[in-house]
Amino acid sequence: MPLEIVRNDITKMSVDAIVNAANESLLGGGGVDGAIHRAAGSGLLKECKTLGGCKTGKAKITGGYSLPAKYVIHTVGPIYQDGKHGEQALLESCYRESLSLASANGCRSVAFPLISSGVYGYPKDQALRVAINVISDFLLENEMKVYIVIFDKASYKIGEKLFADIAEYIDDNYVEAHFDFRFESVRMSMPCGHKSSNSGRSVFETRSLSESVERDSLGEKLKQLDESFSQMLLRKIDEKGITDAQCYKKANIDRKLFSKIRGDIHYKPSKPTVIAFAVALELSLAETEELLKKAGFALSHSNKFDIIIEYFIVRGNYNVFEINEALFAFDQCLLGA
Numbered sequence: 436m437p438l439e440i441v442r443n444d445i446t447k448m449s450v451d452a453i454v455n456a457a458n459e460s461l462l463g464g465g466g467v468d469g470a471i472h473r474a475a476g477s478g479l480l481k482e483c484k485t486l487g488g489c490k491t492g493k494a495k496i497t498g499g500y501s502l503p504a505k506y507v508i509h510t511v512g513p514i515y516q517d518g519k520h521g522e523q524a525l526l527e528s529c530y531r532e533s534l535s536l537a538s539a540n541g542c543r544s545v546a547f548p549l550i551s552s553g554v555y556g557y558p559k560d561q562a563l564r565v566a567i568n569v570i571s572d573f574l575l576e577n578e579m580k581v582y583i584v585i586f587d588k589a590s591y592k593i594g595e596k597l598f599a600d601i602a603e604y605i606d607d608n609y610v611e612a613h614f615d616f617r618f619e620s621v622r623m624s625m626p627c628g629h630k631s632s633n634s635g636r637s638v639f640e641t642r643s644l645s646e647s648v649e650r651d652s653l654g655e656k657l658k659q660l661d662e663s664f665s666q667m668l669l670r671k672i673d674e675k676g677i678t679d680a681q682c683y684k685k686a687n688i689d690r691k692l693f694s695k696i697r698g699d700i701h702y703k704p705s706k707p708t709v710i711a712f713a714v715a716l717e718l719s720l721a722e723t724e725e726l727l728k729k730a731g732f733a734l735s736h737s738n739k740f741d742i743i744i745e746y747f748i749v750r751g752n753y754n755v756f757e758i759n760e761a762l763f764a765f766d767q768c769l770l771g772a
Protein backbone atom coordinates (compact mmCIF):
# COMPACT_ATOMS: atom_id res chain seq x y z
CA MET A 436 0.00 0.00 0.00
CA PRO A 437 2.10 3.00 -1.19
CA LEU A 438 0.24 5.63 0.90
CA GLU A 439 -0.82 4.89 4.48
CA ILE A 440 -2.43 7.08 7.10
CA VAL A 441 -1.18 5.95 10.50
CA ARG A 442 -1.55 7.16 14.05
CA ASN A 443 1.92 7.43 15.61
CA ASP A 444 4.65 9.72 16.92
CA ILE A 445 6.72 10.60 13.84
CA THR A 446 9.96 10.47 15.86
CA LYS A 447 9.35 6.73 16.30
CA MET A 448 8.94 5.96 12.59
CA SER A 449 11.62 3.69 11.11
CA VAL A 450 11.64 5.13 7.61
CA ASP A 451 14.37 6.56 5.40
CA ALA A 452 13.21 10.14 6.03
CA ILE A 453 10.81 11.93 8.31
CA VAL A 454 9.56 15.39 7.42
CA ASN A 455 9.69 18.20 9.97
CA ALA A 456 7.13 21.02 10.04
CA ALA A 457 9.73 23.70 10.78
CA ASN A 458 9.84 27.50 10.72
CA GLU A 459 11.99 29.64 8.41
CA SER A 460 14.86 29.89 10.91
CA LEU A 461 15.23 26.06 11.06
CA LEU A 462 16.40 26.59 14.64
CA GLY A 463 13.69 24.46 16.27
CA GLY A 464 10.40 25.32 17.97
CA GLY A 465 7.41 23.57 19.51
CA GLY A 466 5.06 20.93 18.12
CA VAL A 467 6.56 18.32 15.84
CA ASP A 468 9.63 20.53 15.30
CA GLY A 469 10.40 20.42 19.01
CA ALA A 470 9.73 16.69 19.24
CA ILE A 471 12.07 15.91 16.35
CA HIS A 472 14.90 18.04 17.72
CA ARG A 473 14.53 16.48 21.18
CA ALA A 474 14.61 12.95 19.77
CA ALA A 475 17.45 13.65 17.29
CA GLY A 476 19.76 15.31 19.78
CA SER A 477 21.99 18.38 19.53
CA GLY A 478 23.69 17.25 16.33
CA LEU A 479 20.55 18.13 14.39
CA LEU A 480 20.49 21.75 15.54
CA LYS A 481 24.20 22.04 14.81
CA GLU A 482 23.63 20.98 11.19
CA CYS A 483 20.51 23.15 10.85
CA LYS A 484 22.57 26.21 11.81
CA THR A 485 24.70 25.65 8.69
CA LEU A 486 21.68 25.74 6.35
CA GLY A 487 20.90 29.46 6.52
CA GLY A 488 17.18 28.99 7.09
CA CYS A 489 14.48 27.84 4.65
CA LYS A 490 11.79 29.75 2.74
CA THR A 491 8.12 28.90 3.23
CA GLY A 492 7.10 26.20 0.75
CA LYS A 493 10.70 25.02 0.35
CA ALA A 494 12.55 22.07 1.94
CA LYS A 495 16.08 21.22 3.11
CA ILE A 496 17.58 17.89 4.24
CA THR A 497 19.82 16.92 7.17
CA GLY A 498 20.95 13.72 8.85
CA GLY A 499 18.65 11.94 11.33
CA TYR A 500 21.20 11.64 14.18
CA SER A 501 19.63 9.71 17.10
CA LEU A 502 16.32 9.27 15.27
CA PRO A 503 15.45 5.86 13.73
CA ALA A 504 15.11 7.75 10.41
CA LYS A 505 18.23 8.27 8.31
CA TYR A 506 17.28 11.79 7.23
CA VAL A 507 15.14 14.71 8.38
CA ILE A 508 13.59 16.82 5.65
CA HIS A 509 12.75 20.26 7.04
CA THR A 510 9.98 22.11 5.28
CA VAL A 511 8.19 25.32 6.22
CA GLY A 512 4.45 25.39 5.84
CA PRO A 513 2.36 28.54 5.34
CA ILE A 514 0.74 30.30 8.27
CA TYR A 515 -2.97 29.99 7.54
CA GLN A 516 -4.83 33.31 7.36
CA ASP A 517 -8.07 32.88 5.40
CA GLY A 518 -7.16 30.60 2.49
CA LYS A 519 -6.97 33.59 0.15
CA HIS A 520 -3.27 34.32 0.52
CA GLY A 521 -1.85 31.45 -1.53
CA GLU A 522 -1.74 29.14 1.49
CA GLN A 523 -2.82 26.04 -0.46
CA ALA A 524 -0.18 26.49 -3.18
CA LEU A 525 2.54 26.93 -0.54
CA LEU A 526 1.39 23.86 1.38
CA GLU A 527 1.31 21.79 -1.82
CA SER A 528 4.84 22.97 -2.53
CA CYS A 529 6.00 21.72 0.91
CA TYR A 530 4.90 18.18 0.06
CA ARG A 531 6.19 18.33 -3.52
CA GLU A 532 9.61 19.75 -2.56
CA SER A 533 10.00 17.25 0.32
CA LEU A 534 9.11 14.29 -1.91
CA SER A 535 11.54 15.31 -4.66
CA LEU A 536 14.29 15.88 -2.06
CA ALA A 537 13.57 12.42 -0.59
CA SER A 538 13.66 10.86 -4.03
CA ALA A 539 16.92 12.69 -4.95
CA ASN A 540 18.50 11.23 -1.79
CA GLY A 541 17.42 7.68 -2.62
CA CYS A 542 14.74 7.45 0.09
CA ARG A 543 12.30 4.56 -0.38
CA SER A 544 10.09 5.47 2.55
CA VAL A 545 9.03 8.86 3.94
CA ALA A 546 6.78 9.93 6.82
CA PHE A 547 4.96 13.30 6.90
CA PRO A 548 3.20 15.04 9.77
CA LEU A 549 0.18 17.16 8.83
CA ILE A 550 2.19 20.26 7.94
CA SER A 551 0.79 23.64 9.06
CA SER A 552 -2.19 22.00 10.80
CA GLY A 553 -0.98 22.85 14.31
CA VAL A 554 0.49 26.20 15.37
CA TYR A 555 0.16 27.50 11.79
CA GLY A 556 -3.59 26.98 11.93
CA TYR A 557 -4.33 25.25 8.63
CA PRO A 558 -7.78 23.54 8.98
CA LYS A 559 -7.04 19.86 9.60
CA ASP A 560 -9.37 18.34 6.98
CA GLN A 561 -8.14 20.73 4.28
CA ALA A 562 -4.51 20.11 5.31
CA LEU A 563 -5.14 16.36 4.99
CA ARG A 564 -6.77 16.77 1.59
CA VAL A 565 -3.80 18.73 0.28
CA ALA A 566 -1.38 16.11 1.63
CA ILE A 567 -3.31 13.21 0.10
CA ASN A 568 -3.75 14.88 -3.29
CA VAL A 569 -0.09 15.87 -3.74
CA ILE A 570 1.29 12.56 -2.40
CA SER A 571 -1.09 10.41 -4.48
CA ASP A 572 -0.17 12.34 -7.65
CA PHE A 573 3.52 11.76 -6.87
CA LEU A 574 2.90 8.01 -6.26
CA LEU A 575 1.27 7.62 -9.69
CA GLU A 576 4.72 8.31 -11.20
CA ASN A 577 7.11 7.15 -8.45
CA GLU A 578 7.77 4.03 -6.36
CA MET A 579 7.94 5.04 -2.68
CA LYS A 580 6.22 4.16 0.59
CA VAL A 581 4.68 7.30 2.10
CA TYR A 582 3.08 7.65 5.52
CA ILE A 583 0.91 10.48 6.76
CA VAL A 584 1.43 10.35 10.52
CA ILE A 585 -1.46 11.54 12.68
CA PHE A 586 -0.19 12.25 16.15
CA ASP A 587 -3.51 12.20 17.95
CA LYS A 588 -7.11 11.48 16.92
CA ALA A 589 -8.13 14.98 17.95
CA SER A 590 -5.81 16.49 15.36
CA TYR A 591 -7.41 14.46 12.64
CA LYS A 592 -10.90 14.72 11.31
CA ILE A 593 -12.56 14.41 7.95
CA GLY A 594 -15.10 17.09 7.04
CA GLU A 595 -17.79 17.34 9.73
CA LYS A 596 -20.56 16.93 7.15
CA LEU A 597 -19.02 13.84 5.55
CA PHE A 598 -18.43 12.30 8.99
CA ALA A 599 -22.05 12.91 10.05
CA ASP A 600 -23.36 11.61 6.70
CA ILE A 601 -21.45 8.34 7.00
CA ALA A 602 -22.33 7.92 10.67
CA GLU A 603 -26.01 8.27 9.74
CA TYR A 604 -25.63 5.77 6.87
CA ILE A 605 -23.97 3.28 9.25
CA ASP A 606 -26.79 3.75 11.79
CA ASP A 607 -29.49 3.19 9.16
CA ASN A 608 -27.89 0.13 7.60
CA TYR A 609 -26.25 -1.32 10.67
CA VAL A 610 -29.69 -1.41 12.32
CA GLU A 611 -31.05 -3.35 9.31
CA ALA A 612 -28.56 -6.16 9.88
CA HIS A 613 -31.39 -8.69 9.25
CA PHE A 614 -31.45 -7.56 5.59
CA ASP A 615 -28.46 -9.66 4.57
CA PHE A 616 -26.88 -8.25 1.42
CA ARG A 617 -25.35 -11.70 0.74
CA PHE A 618 -28.79 -13.31 0.34
CA GLU A 619 -29.78 -10.55 -2.10
CA SER A 620 -26.76 -11.16 -4.35
CA VAL A 621 -27.09 -15.00 -4.20
CA ARG A 622 -30.79 -14.72 -5.21
CA MET A 623 -29.82 -12.51 -8.18
CA SER A 624 -27.22 -14.99 -9.36
CA MET A 625 -29.57 -18.01 -9.18
CA PRO A 626 -29.72 -20.05 -12.44
CA CYS A 627 -32.30 -18.97 -15.05
CA GLY A 628 -35.99 -19.74 -14.22
CA HIS A 629 -35.46 -19.71 -10.49
CA LYS A 630 -38.67 -18.57 -8.81
CA SER A 631 -37.90 -15.43 -6.80
CA SER A 632 -39.40 -15.50 -3.31
CA ASN A 633 -41.71 -12.49 -3.62
CA SER A 634 -43.17 -12.00 -7.09
CA GLY A 635 -43.43 -15.73 -7.99
CA ARG A 636 -41.88 -14.87 -11.37
CA SER A 637 -38.44 -15.91 -12.59
CA VAL A 638 -35.65 -13.49 -11.65
CA PHE A 639 -34.98 -12.94 -15.35
CA GLU A 640 -38.70 -12.27 -16.14
CA THR A 641 -38.57 -9.28 -13.82
CA ARG A 642 -35.76 -7.84 -15.96
CA SER A 643 -36.59 -5.09 -18.46
CA LEU A 644 -33.93 -6.38 -20.95
CA SER A 645 -35.10 -7.72 -24.41
CA GLU A 646 -35.09 -11.55 -24.82
CA SER A 647 -32.11 -11.62 -27.27
CA VAL A 648 -29.90 -9.32 -25.18
CA GLU A 649 -30.87 -11.35 -22.13
CA ARG A 650 -29.84 -14.63 -23.79
CA ASP A 651 -26.44 -13.15 -24.78
CA SER A 652 -25.77 -11.72 -21.35
CA LEU A 653 -26.90 -15.04 -19.85
CA GLY A 654 -24.35 -16.83 -22.06
CA GLU A 655 -21.74 -14.32 -20.94
CA LYS A 656 -22.82 -14.78 -17.34
CA LEU A 657 -22.56 -18.57 -17.43
CA LYS A 658 -19.10 -18.30 -18.97
CA GLN A 659 -18.01 -16.04 -16.13
CA LEU A 660 -19.48 -18.26 -13.39
CA ASP A 661 -16.34 -20.41 -13.05
CA GLU A 662 -13.96 -17.47 -13.61
CA SER A 663 -11.44 -17.01 -10.75
CA PHE A 664 -10.91 -13.72 -8.88
CA SER A 665 -7.71 -13.06 -10.78
CA GLN A 666 -9.33 -13.81 -14.16
CA MET A 667 -12.27 -11.54 -13.42
CA LEU A 668 -9.93 -8.78 -12.24
CA LEU A 669 -7.85 -8.93 -15.43
CA ARG A 670 -11.02 -9.08 -17.58
CA LYS A 671 -12.37 -5.99 -15.87
CA ILE A 672 -9.06 -4.14 -16.35
CA ASP A 673 -9.28 -4.91 -20.09
CA GLU A 674 -12.95 -3.92 -20.26
CA LYS A 675 -12.16 -0.58 -18.58
CA GLY A 676 -9.35 0.01 -21.12
CA ILE A 677 -6.78 0.84 -18.43
CA THR A 678 -3.29 -0.59 -17.85
CA ASP A 679 -2.41 -2.95 -14.97
CA ALA A 680 -0.24 -0.19 -13.46
CA GLN A 681 -3.03 2.41 -13.62
CA CYS A 682 -5.32 -0.08 -11.86
CA TYR A 683 -3.07 -1.13 -8.99
CA LYS A 684 -1.78 2.41 -8.42
CA LYS A 685 -5.33 3.75 -8.23
CA ALA A 686 -6.15 0.88 -5.85
CA ASN A 687 -3.16 1.92 -3.72
CA ILE A 688 -1.81 -1.65 -4.05
CA ASP A 689 1.91 -2.25 -4.52
CA ARG A 690 3.33 -3.75 -7.69
CA LYS A 691 4.61 -6.93 -6.01
CA LEU A 692 1.17 -7.97 -4.76
CA PHE A 693 -0.38 -7.27 -8.16
CA SER A 694 2.15 -9.47 -9.96
CA LYS A 695 1.37 -12.30 -7.49
CA ILE A 696 -2.34 -12.00 -8.38
CA ARG A 697 -1.59 -11.76 -12.10
CA GLY A 698 0.72 -14.79 -11.92
CA ASP A 699 -1.64 -17.14 -10.07
CA ILE A 700 -5.25 -17.56 -11.33
CA HIS A 701 -6.18 -19.16 -7.99
CA TYR A 702 -4.61 -16.42 -5.85
CA LYS A 703 -6.79 -15.59 -2.82
CA PRO A 704 -6.38 -11.90 -1.84
CA SER A 705 -7.58 -10.27 1.38
CA LYS A 706 -11.03 -8.66 1.46
CA PRO A 707 -9.69 -5.03 1.66
CA THR A 708 -7.51 -5.78 -1.38
CA VAL A 709 -10.50 -7.06 -3.39
CA ILE A 710 -12.50 -3.98 -2.46
CA ALA A 711 -9.58 -1.68 -3.31
CA PHE A 712 -9.57 -3.15 -6.85
CA ALA A 713 -13.36 -2.90 -7.10
CA VAL A 714 -13.09 0.77 -6.19
CA ALA A 715 -10.16 1.35 -8.58
CA LEU A 716 -12.21 -0.24 -11.39
CA GLU A 717 -15.26 1.78 -10.32
CA LEU A 718 -17.41 -1.36 -10.22
CA SER A 719 -21.11 -1.18 -9.32
CA LEU A 720 -22.26 -2.68 -6.03
CA ALA A 721 -23.40 -5.87 -7.82
CA GLU A 722 -20.07 -6.21 -9.69
CA THR A 723 -18.21 -5.56 -6.43
CA GLU A 724 -20.19 -8.32 -4.76
CA GLU A 725 -19.39 -10.63 -7.68
CA LEU A 726 -15.65 -9.90 -7.46
CA LEU A 727 -15.75 -10.48 -3.71
CA LYS A 728 -17.57 -13.78 -4.18
CA LYS A 729 -14.79 -14.94 -6.55
CA ALA A 730 -12.35 -14.47 -3.66
CA GLY A 731 -14.68 -16.10 -1.13
CA PHE A 732 -16.03 -12.93 0.51
CA ALA A 733 -19.30 -10.97 0.63
CA LEU A 734 -20.33 -7.48 1.70
CA SER A 735 -22.32 -7.64 4.89
CA HIS A 736 -24.54 -5.13 6.65
CA SER A 737 -23.26 -6.28 10.00
CA ASN A 738 -19.79 -4.91 9.25
CA LYS A 739 -18.99 -1.15 9.48
CA PHE A 740 -16.13 -1.43 6.98
CA ASP A 741 -18.51 -2.89 4.38
CA ILE A 742 -21.20 -0.31 5.04
CA ILE A 743 -18.72 2.56 4.59
CA ILE A 744 -17.54 1.03 1.29
CA GLU A 745 -21.16 0.67 0.20
CA TYR A 746 -21.77 4.33 1.15
CA PHE A 747 -19.07 5.49 -1.28
CA ILE A 748 -19.87 3.06 -4.12
CA VAL A 749 -23.59 3.89 -4.21
CA ARG A 750 -22.60 7.56 -4.38
CA GLY A 751 -20.18 6.89 -7.20
CA ASN A 752 -17.23 8.19 -5.15
CA TYR A 753 -14.32 5.91 -6.01
CA ASN A 754 -11.45 7.97 -4.57
CA VAL A 755 -9.47 5.36 -2.57
CA PHE A 756 -7.75 8.05 -0.51
CA GLU A 757 -11.03 9.73 0.48
CA ILE A 758 -12.47 6.33 1.37
CA ASN A 759 -9.39 5.57 3.49
CA GLU A 760 -9.72 8.89 5.28
CA ALA A 761 -13.28 7.89 6.18
CA LEU A 762 -12.30 4.34 7.19
CA PHE A 763 -9.53 5.80 9.36
CA ALA A 764 -11.98 8.23 10.98
CA PHE A 765 -14.21 5.27 11.92
CA ASP A 766 -11.27 3.17 13.18
CA GLN A 767 -11.59 0.64 10.36
CA CYS A 768 -8.70 -1.01 8.50
CA LEU A 769 -7.74 0.80 5.31
CA LEU A 770 -8.21 -0.21 1.69
CA GLY A 771 -5.28 -1.91 0.05
CA ALA A 772 -3.78 -2.69 3.47
Ligand code: APR
Nearest residue numbers: 444445456458464465466467468551552553554555586590
Ligand atom coordinates in the same frame (compact mmCIF):
# COMPACT_ATOMS: atom_id res chain seq x y z
N1 APR B 1 4.44 13.19 15.54
C1 APR B 1 3.58 13.43 14.51
N2 APR B 1 2.86 14.55 14.41
C2 APR B 1 2.97 15.46 15.40
C3 APR B 1 3.84 15.28 16.52
C4 APR B 1 4.59 14.07 16.55
N3 APR B 1 5.44 13.82 17.55
N4 APR B 1 3.72 16.38 17.32
C5 APR B 1 2.81 17.18 16.75
N5 APR B 1 2.36 16.63 15.61
C6 APR B 1 1.35 17.14 14.67
C7 APR B 1 0.37 18.12 15.23
O1 APR B 1 -0.69 17.42 15.88
C8 APR B 1 -0.11 18.79 13.94
O2 APR B 1 -1.18 18.04 13.37
O3 APR B 1 2.04 17.85 13.66
C9 APR B 1 1.10 18.71 13.00
C10 APR B 1 1.78 20.05 12.72
O4 APR B 1 1.70 20.85 13.90
P1 APR B 1 2.95 21.79 14.36
O5 APR B 1 4.01 20.95 14.87
O6 APR B 1 2.37 22.83 15.24
O7 APR B 1 3.48 22.46 13.00
P2 APR B 1 2.85 23.65 12.14
O8 APR B 1 1.39 23.77 12.32
O9 APR B 1 3.37 23.43 10.76
O10 APR B 1 3.53 24.96 12.78
C11 APR B 1 4.92 25.11 12.61
O11 APR B 1 5.27 25.37 14.95
O12 APR B 1 6.58 23.97 16.19
C12 APR B 1 6.56 25.19 15.54
O13 APR B 1 8.83 25.59 14.89
C13 APR B 1 7.54 25.24 14.41
O14 APR B 1 7.23 27.58 14.07
C14 APR B 1 6.92 26.30 13.56
C15 APR B 1 5.43 26.04 13.70
